[in-house]
Amino acid sequence: MDSFLNQLSVLVLLLLVTPSALAQTKVGFYSTSCPKAETIVSDTVKKHVKANTAVAPGLLRMIFHDCFVHGCDASILIDGSDAEKTATPNLLLRGYDVIEDAKTQLEAACPGVVSCSDILALAGRDSTVAVGGLTYKVPTGRRDGRVSLASDTANLPSFRDSVDVQKKKFSDVGLSAQDLVTLVGGHTIGTVACQFVSYRLYNFTSSGGPDPTIDSTFLSTLQSLCPQGGDGNKRIALDYGSGNNFDNSFFKNVQNNRGILESDQSLWQDSTTQNYVKRYIGIRGLAGLTLNVEFAKAMIKMTNIGVKTGTDGEIRKVCSKIN
Numbered sequence: 001m002d003s004f005l006n007q008l009s010v011l012v013l014l015l016l017v018t019p020s021a022l023a024q025t026k027v028g029f030y031s032t033s034c035p036k037a038e039t040i041v042s043d044t045v046k047k048h049v050k051a052n053t054a055v056a057p058g059l060l061r062m063i064f065h066d067c068f069v070h071g072c073d074a075s076i077l078i079d080g081s082d083a084e085k086t087a088t089p090n091l092l093l094r095g096y097d098v099i100e101d102a103k104t105q106l107e108a109a110c111p112g113v114v115s116c117s118d119i120l121a122l123a124g125r126d127s128t129v130a131v132g133g134l135t136y137k138v139p140t141g142r143r144d145g146r147v148s149l150a151s152d153t154a155n156l157p158s159f160r161d162s163v164d165v166q167k168k169k170f171s172d173v174g175l176s177a178q179d180l181v182t183l184v185g186g187h188t189i190g191t192v193a194c195q196f197v198s199y200r201l202y203n204f205t206s207s208g209g210p211d212p213t214i215d216s217t218f219l220s221t222l223q224s225l226c227p228q229g230g231d232g233n234k235r236i237a238l239d240y241g242s243g244n245n246f247d248n249s250f251f252k253n254v255q256n257n258r259g260i261l262e263s264d265q266s267l268w269q270d271s272t273t274q275n276y277v278k279r280y281i282g283i284r285g286l287a288g289l290t291l292n293v294e295f296a297k298a299m300i301k302m303t304n305i306g307v308k309t310g311t312d313g314e315i316r317k318v319c320s321k322i323n
């Protein structure tokens, strides 16, 4: 009797746990319900990137910032005076109009079928493809969340976070140190505002001098790109010399003390993360890693964080508003 009760409780436990454990995405979720869904998204991303290349990194960063807060549920897209998009780390995100453009077309083609969170995940992939990354299949079937609060964004990594804090913030959402290095490799494209760089160049931590980890010849380059007391909104490439290509030069820059963000350069100061950086560069004696291959895997992992597939989510009609 005891063991029967035990088995029963295991069964009950399984039934309770299963719905969320089964909450998962699959490749081709819209193949019958909206066959054109993926093409509509990729054509829209291509069109916008063609008009403005900065859209590609903008969308890649947006999916990261969405997934780290309440899971990948398009909570970043919701408008409101206290919504996620109003939080400091999200103020410079760009590409909202691209998602809304795709959504408008999708609502015309298949009303009420394709979620904003899936549009974001697909657009994240299409944006790297648009700048030379290899394509990969994105599992879909996410539903959109109904909650978006600026106060929930504290788990987003900051450019001043130590490697330990970066690792912790990633592991809190189920991502490893390898995923961290791989995904930060997304900084192979895009730009940063001088306001997040200048503090390293002139009077770092009140020392009166620059961040000592910056390569000395590179320092003067950075100082001329972001002059002391200059325009904090001026934007410079995160991957010096190769900011518009999805390639592994970002990791070479980190190796050469030419990382732009303090958090990027710090990946070289920790032995675990340094090892992954080295493997991307292809250092003799280490098992090599290929950014395009690993990036696809890590993106699939990241875009499955906290996915909603049941009544915990909805299919928004407009991406900036809950239904």
Ligand code: HEM
Residues within 6 Å of the ligand: 054, 056, 057, 058, 060, 061, 064, 092, 093, 094, 157, 158, 159, 160, 161, 166, 183, 184, 186, 187, 189, 190, 191, 192, 193, 196, 238, 261, 263
């Ligand atoms: C420790 C983790 C990370 C930190 C601290 C960080 C921080 C930053 C900062 C400060 C910027 C500059 C924002 C601006 O000035 O507009 C930036 C830009 C960017 N980040 Fe990250 N990031 C991290 C991880 C990631 C990940 C995981 C991805 C994507 C897979 C990513 C993709 C991007 C892209 C593409 C840009 C350029 C955005 C643009 O050009 O509009 N970052 N990041």
Ligand SMILES: *[C@@H]1O[C@H](CO)[C@@H](O)[C@H](O)[C@H]1NC(C)=O
Residues within 6 Å of the ligand: 203, 206, 207, 208, 209
């Ligand atoms: C650097 O900053 C500290 C603290 O704000 C200040 O006391 C010091 O005078 C500054 N040094 C220079 C060279 O500006």
